[in-house]
Amino acid sequence: MSTSNQHALLALRDLQVTFHTKAATIPAVENVSLSLDPGEVLALVGESGCGKSVTALSILRLLPSPPTCTINGTIHFNGREISRLPEQAMRNLRGREVGMVFQDPWRAFNPVYRIGDHLLESLHHLHLDAPRARERALALLSSVGFPSSAERLDAYPHELSGGLRQRVAIAMALACEPALLIADEATTALDLTVQAQILATLRQLQRVQKMALLLITHDLGVVATSADRVAVLYAGRVVELAAVGQVLSGAAHPYTQGLLRCIPRPERPRGELQAIPGTVPPPHLRPPGCAFHPRCPFADDTCQRQRPPLRDLSAAHQVACHHAGLRVPPLDILAEPRDP
């Protein structure tokens, strides 16, 4: 694979995450290989249930433990293999070198603590004394564009709007100036305008701090405005990996093309919204061969039998499809304007 980049900040190789329940063994993530350079923004895109969040959580080993899970493969961070790291070393990594912002700003805060308490807690790696920690917390809040910070330190999370809360969450994740920030659907639960502001803040901070950003999203609009590279996940595997421009203009995998056509475009005439037929198969019911073949317009016998490997289409464009490069016929025919 070409992901064996020695200078990469984060390199996942053949990452497999398997959940073991009494009923079944569920392979949530299968053979995902990704790399992320320092200061780069990589977007992880896919529908719900394709393994985006599981991938992100497995990097920090934060997967919930009641369904016991096994993580195979290697995770290199800053030149260190961290997937076998002892728990103690992992704790030093979390929050200090890798920050994380969660999807739901309504649930990501402990309701019994004030915003200030949360921020101070995020600074625990730095061992500051109380007044300095408070100053740093205020500085963090103003750096994420939080208005009138001093008073809001004393506010409870439920007294803030979702956008403000997400700004606090970002401030907390950035508290120890991590080299990598994982934003797990960080803007999904927000209004569009707020979403744009948060993304701009994230992007700006990422540039200023020269921090790598792993942006997990299912929103290609977010990808288009914020990401440098895109990895498209389907059914626990990377199906396409390319620079953002290549994906948006010349997506090679039919699934990526399908995703792109799902975006409603204001310049197009009104009509039915496009959708990819069918749904993502649950992890334990993935079909043999290419997991996308039941929903793919180009599927043939090969697709049903043989799983396509991730291959280089061009220098920085990889795709896992037997028919890579074929364009999906424009289904726009179905959505012709009704009135001439």
Place this chain on the structure above:
Amino acid sequence: MSHDHPQRADAAPPSWWQDLADTIRQRPALRAALAVLLALFLLAVYAPLLASDLPLLAREHSQWSSPWLNNLFNKTYYDGPLDPTFNLLILALPLYGLARWLLLRRIPHLSRWAGALFVLAASWLALDPAANYLNPPDSPRESGLHDLLGAYQAPYPKGVHDRSWQWHLPAPIAFSFRTTTAHPHSAPTWQGRPLLHSILWQGSTDAPPRLHLAPSLPRWRHPLGTDNLGRDLTARLCYGARAAITVGLAAAAIAVGLGTLLGLLAGWVGGWVDLLISRLIEVMVCFPSLILILALTALLDAPSLFHLIAVIGLTRWTAPARLMRGEALRLRQEVYITAALALGLRPREVLFRHLLPNAIGALAVATTFAIANAILVESTVALLGMGDATVPTWGKMLNDGRVFHNTAMMLLPGLALFVTLLAINLLGEGLRDAFDPRQQRQRPPPS
């Protein structure tokens, strides 16, 4: 340190506890329950000041003395460590209040030092009765407050009724919880009772004749009358509050502490730890706990109140354990728990700093129910005649009344139990609502 930034300390927002206090203030039922419990606590602490057979102040041989004060920590007189420990609070509460009022007015940051000092002093003083209880000396020891308060007193000091003092100031009720009125001015006897007495304060006519003094009508010396041994019921009720508070708090502390620890561990760690603890809970639940408690007390020769506390605490932890296991299972799914772990906090820190405070509503309810339950169980054991015979608990009083077929002797402790348990349960209900931070607050939202 915050000393360097007084202007910042002044601008500090109301703390979580202040918010909680605000919430309590807005709930009438909770306030009433708290008032009742506070009154009960004060009554328990100041029981010797209200009812004692020792003169508060006396003059004899042209010398002033206070037999009451001198015997506050006399374990032989009080027959055990319970009352001397409570008596510490008689002096400590006003001293602490005074210290706060005097010191904290002037030096704002001294509060935590004063508090720490108070706790230290109180525990040093409490160690003395505790040590004496665990290791009863052959000869009376002179230590702790005895040195401070002067000479050691005779084990059974002469009281108001035994000695003709030159002059003395008795307590409002000049009887302790076990002073029997066996002197000429005793109560009107049971045989010669008036009509009203026979209706309200009746002893059953079927009762076999006993070699007891009869329970007496309320009179000015005995505001609620006396029991069959001529002991003042008011005094016994007040001292009974001490036993109830001790049993309730201590047994609940053991039960809830053990239950919380095991329950949280089971829910948080999961796996075989959960399996083991859950099975242990199920095994414990299989035994009817009252029968278990009775069996365990029967094993002990003469169970003291502290044996009973240990037995109740060690058998009643299953309900809080189950509750806290459920809370841990529910709360560990929360995103903020994962978020706290993602900050690199230790699992222990996440468990106790993030998970436990969110379970505190459930914990408060569990604790209040555990307190009420412990008091009730102790009363039941005492009612069955298997409790600590030396301590005037409400259950013991009920049993005395039951044996003697006397309405007043059963009605009064029963009423005290009822009011106490009701107040505790109301408190639990109120706290459950008050601890929920998502409840509406009257605090102005930050603009």
